[in-house]
Structure formats: C-alpha cells, structure tokens
Amino acid sequence: MASKEFCRPDPEELLRQITAQEAHEARGRLKIFLGYAPRVGKSLRMFDEGRRRKKRGQDVVIGAIQRKGVDDITGLIREFEIIPPLHVGDADTIDVEAILRRAPQVCLVDELARDNPPGSKYPHRWQEVAEIRAHGVNVVSAINLQHICEQQDAVQRITGRRSANFVPQSFIQTADEIVLVDVPAEDLTHHGGKSSLSPAQLSELRELALLLAAQVVEHQLQSYMDSHGILQSWGTQERILVCITPRSSARSMLESGARAAQRFHGQLLAVYVKQGELTRAAEEAVEENLEFARKLGAEVHVIGGDGGAKDPIAQIVRFAREQRITQVFVGHTQQSSWKFWSQNPVDKLIREAEGMDVRIFPNAGVQAA
Amino acid sequence: MAAEPGSPAGHKGKLKIFLGYAAGVGKTYQMLTEAQELKLQSIDVVIGYFEPHGRAETIAQTAGLEFVPRRIFEHRGATFEDMDTTAVIARHPQVAVVDEFAHTNVPGAERPKRWQDVMAILDEGIDVLTSLNIQHIESLNDQVWHVTGIRVRETVPDWVVQEADEVVMVDVTPRALLHRLERGVVYSHEKAQQALENFFTESNLTALRELAMRQTAHQLEERREELRLPQPVRALDSQRQESILIWLTLNPSTAMLIRRGRRVADYLNSACTALFVARDSTMSELSAENRASVERLLNVCRNLRINPEVIESPEPAKAVAAWAREHGITQIFVTRDAPEAQKLVHLARDMQVTIVAERVRHAT
Numbered sequence: 001m002a003s004k005e006f007c008r009p010d011p012e013e014l015l016r017q018i019t020a021q022e023a024h025e026a027r028g029r030l031k032i033f034l035g036y037a038p039r040v041g042k043s044l045r046m047f048d049e050g051r052r053r054k055k056r057g058q059d060v061v062i063g064a065i066q067r068k069g070v071d072d073i074t075g076l077i078r079e080f081e082i083i084p085p086l087h088v089g090d091a092d093t094i095d096v097e098a099i100l101r102r103a104p105q106v107c108l109v110d111e112l113a114r115d116n117p118p119g120s121k122y123p124h125r126w127q128e129v130a131e132i133r134a135h136g137v138n139v140v141s142a143i144n145l146q147h148i149c150e151q152q153d154a155v156q157r158i159t160g161r162r163s164a165n166f167v168p169q170s171f172i173q174t175a176d177e178i179v180l181v182d183v184p185a186e187d188l189t190h191h192g193g194k195s196s197l198s199p200a201q202l203s204e205l206r207e208l209a210l211l212l213a214a215q216v217v218e219h220q221l222q223s224y225m226d227s228h229g230i231l232q233s234w235g236t237q238e239r240i241l242v243c244i245t246p247r248s249s250a251r252s253m254l255e256s257g258a259r260a261a262q263r264f265h266g267q268l269l270a271v272y273v274k275q276g277e278l279t280r281a282a283e284e285a286v287e288e289n290l291e292f293a294r295k296l297g298a299e300v301h302v303i304g305g306d307g308g309a310k311d312p313i314a315q316i317v318r319f320a321r322e323q324r325i326t327q328v329f330v331g332h333t334q335q336s337s338w339k340f341w342s343q344n345p346v347d348k349l350i351r352e353a354e355g356m357d358v359r360i361f362p363n364a365g366v367q368a369a
Numbered sequence: 370m371a372a373e374p375g376s377p378a379g380h381k382g383k384l385k386i387f388l389g390y391a392a393g394v395g396k397t398y399q400m401l402t403e404a405q406e407l408k409l410q411s412i413d414v415v416i417g418y419f420e421p422h423g424r425a426e427t428i429a430q431t432a433g434l435e436f437v438p439r440r441i442f443e444h445r446g447a448t449f450e451d452m453d454t455t456a457v458i459a460r461h462p463q464v465a466v467v468d469e470f471a472h473t474n475v476p477g478a479e480r481p482k483r484w485q486d487v488m489a490i491l492d493e494g495i496d497v498l499t500s501l502n503i504q505h506i507e508s509l510n511d512q513v514w515h516v517t518g519i520r521v522r523e524t525v526p527d528w529v530v531q532e533a534d535e536v537v538m539v540d541v542t543p544r545a546l547l548h549r550l551e552r553g554v555v556y557s558h559e560k561a562q563q564a565l566e567n568f569f570t571e572s573n574l575t576a577l578r579e580l581a582m583r584q585t586a587h588q589l590e591e592r593r594e595e596l597r598l599p600q601p602v603r604a605l606d607s608q609r610q611e612s613i614l615i616w617l618t619l620n621p622s623t624a625m626l627i628r629r630g631r632r633v634a635d636y637l638n639s640a641c642t643a644l645f646v647a648r649d650s651t652m653s654e655l656s657a658e659n660r661a662s663v664e665r666l667l668n669v670c671r672n673l674r675i676n677p678e679v680i681e682s683p684e685p686a687k688a689v690a691a692w693a694r695e696h697g698i699t700q701i702f703v704t705r706d707a708p709e710a711q712k713l714v715h716l717a718r719d720m721q722v723t724i725v726a727e728r729v730r731h732a733t
Binding site: 177363 | 385516537538540541542544545571572575576578579580582586592593629636700705710711714720721722724725726728
C-alpha cells in the first residue's frame with residue numbers, strides 16, 4: 001500500500017496551516033444563524049443565544065437591531081446593553097469604535113446583510129463585523145439565504161425576486177459555527193399565512209439553505225482535519241473524478257459524472273495525465289474533452305508533464321487521494337482480452353484505488369443500446 | 370405506499386420526523402415543544418411513548434400533556450415496558466408523540482420494531498411526531514461506521530423514512546453539544562466522559578451533522594418529486610433512465626454493497642435489482658453457513674425493497690453479464706474483493722461496472 005506518503009502534509013502546507021491557525025485564534029469567533037426565508041425566526045434564535053450566554057456569565061452587548069416591526073424581540077432585548085448606532089445622514093450604522101472601546105466578550109449583530117449609507121467608514125455591515133472580530137470580540141449574527149451573493153441567482157430562479165443587499169459566501173465560510181434555523185415550510189404557510197411563497201418554493205429554498213450549511217460544515221471539517229494533520233476522507237460529500245484520455249468515451253463519462261455530482265450535491269473533477277507525444281488529432285480530442293468538462297462545471301486538472309509519465313495510474317491514484325475522491329470514473333481501453341488483466345491499466349487502477357469506488361465505462365461505440 | 374384500502378379512518382395520518390445527528394441535540398425537546406403548541410391550538414395530542422433519559426428540561430416540557438400508559442410485557446419470567454400501541458390506537462387522538470423511531474421492541478411485543486407500530490398508528494388516520502438520529506438510517510450505516518467506528522444495530526429502512534410527510538432537522542453546533550455534555554445535560558458525568566472520548570469528538574459530530582443536512586435536503590427533493598411539485602430545471606435530466614444491478618456474492622462486504630446500491634439508485638431515481646448466482650439449482654453445494662449468509666443477504670435486499678433473484682450457472686461472471694444484458698441493466702455494482710469481479714469488468718464491456726470499495730477506516 002502506498003498510502004503512507006500521503007499521510008504527511010508537506011512543510012509549506014504545515015506552515016500555512018499554523019499561520020492561519022494563529023490568526024484564527026486571535027480573532028473573535030463568529031456564529032451565524034442561517035434562515036432560508038424571511039420570518040423563520042433566525043433573529044429570535046440569535047437573541048435567545050445571547051440571553052443564554054449572558055446567563056452563563058458572559059459579557060454580552062447588542063451592536064445592531066433590525067428595526068422593522070418585530071414585536072417578538074422587544075421583550076427579549078430588554079435585558080441587554082445596547083451600543084447606540086451612529087447616525088449617518090438619516091440612516092444608522094454600527095458604532096464600531098464604541099463597541100471596541102466597550103470591549104465586550106460577545107456582540108450580537110442582527111441582519112448581517114446591510115449596506116451602509118454613503119459616507120460610512122465601511123460600505124457593508126459584514127465588513128464592520130470583520131473589524132469587530134479582528135479585535136478579539138466574538139460576534140453572533142443572523143442572515144437569510146437570499147442575502148448570500150453566490151446563492152442569489154438560485155434564489156431568484158425560485159422566487160422571481162432578488163435582494164439588493166448581499167454578503168459574499170467567502171465571508172460566511174469564515175464563521176466558526178453556523179446554525180441552520182430549520183422550520184418546515186408548512187409552518188410558514190399554514191399558521192397565520194406568514195409567507196407569500198408557495199410550499200414548493202419554500203421547500204426549494206430550504207433545500208438550498210441545508211446544502212449551503214452542509215458546505216460550510218464540510219469546510220470546517222476539512223480545516224479541522226488539515227490542522228490536525230489527518231489526511232483522510234470521510235466521504236461525507238461525494239467527490240467524483242473523471243479520467244480523461246485521448247481515446248476514452250469522455251463525453252458520456254462526464255455527463256454521468258455531472259449528473260451524479262448534481263444528484264449527490266457533490267463535486268465533479270476531471271483529470272488528464274500528460275503522456276508523451278500525442279498526435280495532433282489526439283491532442284485536439286483531449287482539449288475538446290477538457291473543454292466539455294469545464295462547460296459542465298468540472299474542476300479540471302492536468303497533471304504529470306515530465307514528458308511521458310512512467311506510471312499514469314499511480315499518478316491518478318495519488319491525485320485522487322490528495323483530492324479526497326470518493327468515486328473514480330474511467331473508460332475501458334481498446335484491448336479486450338481479460339486474460340492479460342495484470343497489464344491492463346483499468347485493472348491496475350481497480351487494484352490500486354483502494355477505498356474509492358471505480359466505475360468503468362464502455363468504450364464509445366460498444367455502448368449498450 | 371398508498372393508503373390501505375381497508376383503513377378505518379379512510380386516510381393515513383401524517384408522519385413528521387425530528388431528525389438529529391447525535392443524542393442530546395434536542396430532538397425530543399423540540400418535538401414536545403411542538404406538541405405543546407398543538408395543544409394550545411386545541412388539537413387532541415397525546416404522548417404514546419416518551420424516553421426521559423433523566424433530562425430535566427425535556428421532562429418539564431411534557432407538563433400538562435396526556436400520557437398513554439406503557440404496557441408491561443412478560444417474557445420468560447422477566448418483565449419489560451414498552452409502548453402500548455393498541456391503547457394508543459384505541460385512544461385515537463389527532464396526534465400521537467412517539468419517541469425513538471428506530472427502537473427495537475421488547476420481546477413479546479406485537480411487532481418487532483417501533484417504526485412498524487408507528488405505521489400501524491398512521492394507518493388509523495392518526496398523525497405521528499417522532500424522533501430519529503441520522504445513524505439509524507439503514508443506507509447510511511456504513512458511512513456512520515466509517516466516521517465513528519461504531520456499527521449501529523438498530524436501523525430503519527430508507528423507504529420508511531421516505532414515507533415521512535415532513536422531516537425537520539434539529540440542529541445545534543457540535544461545540545454547543547459538547548458544552549451540553551460537559552455540563553451533564555445529556556448524560557451523567559461519568560457516562561459523559563466516556564461519550565466524549567469515543568463517539569462525541571468534534572470531528573465525528575461535524576461529519577455526522579453534515580450527513581444529516583445532506584439527508585434532510587435529499588428528503589425535501591424526494592418529497593417534491595412524490596407530490597409532483599415543480600422541480601428546479603436540471604440540464605442533464607433528459608438522459609435515459611439508469612437501471613442498477615447489484616451482484617450478490619459471499620464476499621463479506623456484500624451487505625455494504627447492497628446499501629450503497631440502494632442509495633445510489635435512490636439518488637438517481639433508477640430501478641434497482643439484485644442477483645445471486647448459485648452454481649446449481651438447490652444451492653446444496655453451499656455449506657449450511659454459506660446458505661444462511663445468502664438468506665441473510667436476500668433479506669437485507671427485501672428490507673430495502675430490492676427484489677433479489679437467484680439463478681444457477683457454473684460461470685457466475687458470465688451469467689451476470691448475460692442476465693444484465695437481457696434485463697436492460699445499465700450499471701452493475703460489485704464489491705472490490707468479490708471473486709471474478711475483474712472478470713465481470715471485461716465480460717460486461719458494453720455496460721458500466723462499478724467496483725465498490727469498503728471505505729477504509731483509519732484510527733484517528
């Protein structure tokens with residue numbers, strides 16, 4: 001088994017992790033409550049969290065309250081110290097400097113997605129939160145799905161509407177903890193008809209939010225594993241690798257891969273191992289396949305390149321382990337006699353790709369009807 | 370599953386599952402909170418079964434709710450308490466709260482599993498609220514083992530979970546859960562220490578939580594398909610339908626293979642069958658032990674609603690390829706270490722063959 005060498009992160013990588021870890025520890029922790037639609041109760045959950053932390057003796061203040069008619073929270077916030085907002089023109093922004101002077105342990109910031117009035121120090125509220133955290137203050141905040149930049153196209157497809165304010169998903173990924181405020185869609189439509197969205201629309205939004213939360217959690221899991229030097233995949237997310245060669249029936253493999261990645265909400269990768277001199281036609285075939293992979297949203301990698309890789313299978317397996325691949329897709333080669341399987345690259349791959357599924361595709365032309 | 374034609378109420382009750390990723394996330398608490406809210410709305414709700422686990426906050430949440438008394442079962446001189454399903458049905462509330470969906474009933478009970486009791490209650494037109502942890506879902510059994518090193522024995526078949534009208538994920542962060550454990554909210558201190566060292570590590574919990582989120586998302590998609598609600602447009606869905614065949618062999622990983630095949634078939638919305646090739650018609654050439662293994666595998670299939678077939682042939686790989694071709698199979702699943710797995714790969718070059726690996730578990 002060749003897995004030993006993959007268990008040791010290289011020194012550069014270790015250094016990067018340590019630096020990141022140090023910056024991370026000095027920074028205040030960020031906890032985000034994520035809602036999938038307005039009025040699921042994310043602000044309530046956030047203030048409730050603040051209340052429980054206060055009860056446990058932590059020093060908690062409110063940095064921002066959403067003002068739009070939420071009666072339920074009036075009672076909840078009464079017990080907190082509120083840092084008054086700054087007035088800029090006829091609008092309010094967080095008074096970051098006052099919060100930093102006050103230096104609490106925890107600052108509650110409602111509605112993470114807000115644009116500040118012109119003339120404010122930071123155009124967006126999430127930038128203020130980043131600043132507060134940078135000074136070691138923990139922040140608890142709340143946001144709805146439709147305010148996350150990378151989700152806005154999908155949300156608009158579902159609801160036909162698009163919110164003006166947004167936060168980049170990369171900022172959400174920096175959260176130490178994310179909590180999904182999961183309420184069944186029927187609670188929003190039945191009881192009191194709070195929502196103007198249909199059950200189908202709410203169900204789709206809920207699914208998106210769950211998958212986004214899963215993605216953030218996956219990210220946390222990876223950083224945890226990285227920082228503890230664990231190079232193991234738990235396969236909580238399917239990661240599919242399609243092996244491209246000049247001859248393989250790449251299109252059908254890539255289509256199946258994209259479909260599986262979509263259905264499992266996983267990741268699609270495509271890899272090509274450079275192998276010596278190719279004919280012009282073969283080179284074009286490879287390029288065409290890689291282009292098709294990109295079109296399907298695959299992450300494309302070309303590896304090798306020392307001119308005529310000696311052992312392309314070993315390179316693929318090594319790459320797959322580094323990328324925590326769960327399924328490898330590969331096409332049959334032209335030779336057909338299984339009697340010589342010990343030399344057959346497909347069989348070599350099956351033998352070496354321990355711990356991963358290997359799906360072997362028919363060669364173009366012999367595909368079953 | 371359609372409503373039983375003979376069901377007295379004429380319609381099936383609705384099933385709502387509170388799904389968690391570990392003990393102590395607050396499933397039962399949230400379920401009881403919902404029961405209290407229903408009661409406030411003058412809905413007739415009773416507790417059919419409740420497992421207090423000595424958690425004060427959860428017990429407090431039952432205040433004012435009606436309990437259907439548990440039934441005492443006697444078995445070989447010992448007595449056991451469990452849900453009195455007959456009494457719950459006789460009481461006929463609008464909603465029954467039934468904790469711990471994956472529970473295996475005590476010996477002497479009418480049905481072996483609690484989920485079967487729940488099905489019986491639903492058949493009477495009574496709605497049910499129940500609680501379930503992600504590790505009890507049958508097709509996730511291997512993945513949970515892979516993450517935690519624990520083989521969960523009490524499982525609920527996936528089709529049963531898919532019957533649910535609503536699945537709510539009860540979510541807390543692993544850090545908050547670990548704090549709860551340390552404060553002794555979930556277990557007694559001694560037991561908490563053990564739990565912290567084994568199952569409840571931050572990485573385990575994080576991985577299980579991710580699985581629960583993905584499972585709940587998948588459930589929503591399935592549900593919309595079932596109700597034929599409009600689906601988001603998927604560019605690749607026009608592709609022809611897949612049909613999966615699971616090749617059953619005596620290789621020890623075969624139960625894992627069946628669960629994986631089922632899961633993939635569910636996600637791809639494809640048909641799923643299984644095939645065992647006996648070398649002669651009576652399977653008499655198999656030892657008693659092996660015959661029992663085959664029976665066990667066939668039962669794993671049936672439990673997951675896969676129709677297993679047994680055929681005879683002196684050349685298994687060849688027979689599988691031929692059977693698959695005849696039945697319009699597009700993809701054959703086989704375990705990595707099955708004898709003749711690689712032979713099949715080359716005999717079925719006109720189909721896709723998926724070699725399924727036991728995912729290796731390293732101690733962490």
